[in-house]
Amino acid sequence: MEVSLSAGVLLFIATFLGLINSLCFAQSTIHLGNETDRMALLAFKEKIINDPNRVLSSWNNSLHFCMWSGVTCSRRHSQRVQTLNITDQSLGGSLSPHIGNLSFLRNIDLSGNKLEGCIPQEIGHLSRLRNLSLFNNSFVGEIPNNLTHCSQLGVIKFGTNNLVGKIPMAIVSLSKLYLLSLRKNRLSGHVPPFLGNLSSLLYLDLVDNSLDGSIPHELGQLVKLHYLAIDHNKCSGKIPFTIYNLTLLRVLGVGENRLYGSLPPELGLFLPNLEELYVGENRFTGPLPVSLGNASDLVILSFGGNNFSGSMPMSIGWLKGLKFLWASYNQLVSENDEEFTFITSMTNCSLLEALYLSQNKFSGILPKSIANLSTQLSDMRLGGNEIFGAIPSGIENLAGLIYLGMEETLLGGTIPIHLMKLNNLQKVVLDDNKLSGKIPNPIGNLTQLYTLALDGNNLQGSIPRSLGQCQHLQYLYLSDNNLNGTIPKELLDIPSLLELDISMNNLTGFLPSDIGKLQNLFRLNISNNELSGEIPDTLGTSVHLEYLYMKGNLFHGSIPPSLGALRGLQELDLSCNNLTGHVPGDLAQLPFLEYLNLSFNNLEGEVPKQGIFQNASAVSILGNNKLCGGISELQLPQCPKKDFKKKPLSRKVIILVVVVAALFSFLLLCALVLWSKKPREKLLSTLSMGENFLRVTYAELFRATSGFSSANLIGAGSYGSVFRGIIDRMEMIVAIKVLKLQQQRASKSFIAECKALRSIKHRNIVKVFTVCSSIDFSGNDFKALVLEYMPNGSLDSWLHQSANELHPLKILNLIQRLNLAIDIACALDYLHNHCRPPIVHCDLKPSNILLDDDMVAHNIMPNDKLWPEYGTGANPSKYGDVYSYGILLLEMVTGVRPSDDMFKDDLGLHQFAKMALPESVMNIVDRRLLSEEIEVIGLNRNDSRVSSMMHECLVSMVNIGVSCSAESPKARKEIKDVIVELQKVRDFFLAPTVVRNV
Incomplete structure (x- = not known):
């Protein structure tokens, strides 16, 4: 019995001790985990080298780390770090790899700091991570490729950093990812098709990178997508039709790429939930979809900077919530040439804030309904169109207007005095119109103005003194009018003035001596008026002046040495005045002066040899007959040496010398006239x-x-x-x-x-x-x-446009290239066979071919440059022109310059093309040519005839080019035969259209 009791006691004691041991072990494990988190946070702090707001000052041993600023711990797991949130604190330094030891971390948000270095790969160890936000820092390197272990990730925000490389395929395994923002980095490569497998994605932002290639049609699988933005990249091709299946899309942004094609007429029906549409700065053509009016939630509509044509859909006026409409820089026209009726349709858009319709082909009178546009309208730009008539009355109803742009139109009449009631106006741009009458005196009521551009009109009268009340004015342009009177002193009381251009008027009087009060002025142009008096010394106190133009006036006296105090001056023009005295040596000390024109004055004495005067091409002193010295390139006479020891000549000697000199000069002048008259005439x-x-x-x-x-x-x-x-x-x-x-x-x-x-x-x-x-x-x-003048530039610019240009790439389709080739051949045929005597061009190349409005080619006539066979002793002949034409035709087909680096040894463009005939021709033609729309000639792109027709046409063109550029001149084609053959090629390619229309 005692034994049994002892055994039971021992069993109880053993069990109790085991329980205590387990508790101790668990406690030590918890303590160990906490210590790991604390050490990881301290390692994070150690990498922060700049903490201007002292946000990490609480990270010390006096507080538990769960109480540190920006740190949140969980309760379930015994105070393990769950969130690290330190945003917009300007933290500088790098992100410690030890962050990967915070194994319970769910949220990282370090946005809005100045963190540098690479994003550590150790973040891939955080299997519980749901939100990873490193937006708006300075991280470099590539996106970590081991995020596959972060299977819970729903948010990745890496935008506004300096990340490079491609979007890693590892992202495709993140099945719970619903927000991916990589905007404003330097990512390259294609937009990866595998993004279409992220079935939970709601938000995809790839804006402002260097992504190229086509937009993958796989993105059309993201049926939950609300936000798709690929703006400001280098994407090409068309918008995949699958994108229009994303019926939940609220934002679609593909602007500032190299996309082409047209928008589907049903766009507004396919995407009925659209709130923002950005397709601007591409190469889109065709009409704007009338169905846009059905996307009733549209707030922002941006399609400027394309080649859209036709009229503006009146249905846009149905969009009552529309706030921003950008349609500038297209080929849009008015429905009615008599009146710009689209403005009337926009009166229904009661929330409209910005209306950009500039640089199109709109015509007609501005309707009075413009007064009924939204009172919230703050920015209206209609410039660069063919609208005419007067500025309508009632425009003063647009009380919220800040920017009014109606430049480069045909507007006439006077500046309406009611316009002066728009007290919020900050920028008024009415230059290059046909406005007449006086500048209304109440213009001084526009006290918020910072830009006033009225240049290039027919305005009369004086400059209103009331402009002095516009104390925020920075840019004042009144040039090229018929203004008269004096320069009002009130203009000199505007401290903010940066540019003042009142040139090409009929202003009189003096330049006010208070001109030096304009301390911030950096550009002053008073040229081509009738201003007189001396140039005031005080001008030298406008120390920020960089450009000073005073030519074509009646200024007299000397050039004030105080101009030498304008240390930032870059251009100075005092030509065509009545200035006298010496050239101030101080001008030679101006460190940034690049252009100096002192011509046609009455200056005298020695010209300096330092500073800008060392560059003859940057200085003009023509018409100052008393100047001497200077560098030899100025071709001035040497300055006379002063000799104070000579005795004065007697009066008789002086008279004799004068008479003899006068007689000699007269005889010399007569001889020169007789000698030079015939050759000059x-x-x-x-x-x-x-x-x-x-x-x-x-x-x-x-x-x-x-x-x-x-x-x-x-x-x-x-x-x-x-x-x-x-x-x-x-x-x-x-x-x-x-x-x-x-x-x-x-x-x-x-x-x-x-x-x-x-x-x-x-x-x-x-x-x-x-x-x-x-x-x-x-x-x-x-x-x-x-x-x-040829507005479409040279053929060279169309064949070889730089990919870095901001404007949409210019691409010629096959029909256009055929037409241009025929045009060029016709010009050569005229020179060779229809001019008497025949003319040899001698310099035929794409840069010498210019294109007019209708894309008709015009040859620039030649100089006497010689082609290869002429160098062997042969005279210039039409065979050389035919050779040049053959090379040019091959360049038009292949898109490759004959001077390309690929051509080495005996390989040239002629041999390169010849080797491809006939089977491999499609391998050498310009890739852009093959990507252009076949619909230009009315055929379906998928029509089986298309590829064979194109192949046959291109083979014919290459054959002609090779034959024309044959090594032996006698083996080359006659240019008149080339025209016949190219016309046959064009007729063959266009034949299906004719048959179908019949």
């Missing part, structure tokens, strides 16, 4: 191209091109540069070809072109309006041709 007669041509001066061309600005440069070659410009007397845009006379053959080429062009007249050759043979402001010879 002959030259001018040769270059004038006949009395029917308009004579233009260097100054006119200089003004037409804004000083031959690089902004107006549209092409350059070895013999010259071509600029876009507007010659006032011609009232049209022209192209101005300026020859590089330093080239050995340039002058010879110029005379040859003038002789040839005098008798040339053909629809496929660029028309020459006139020529200019003169001297520039520096006294150098200047020669230029004024040509017909």
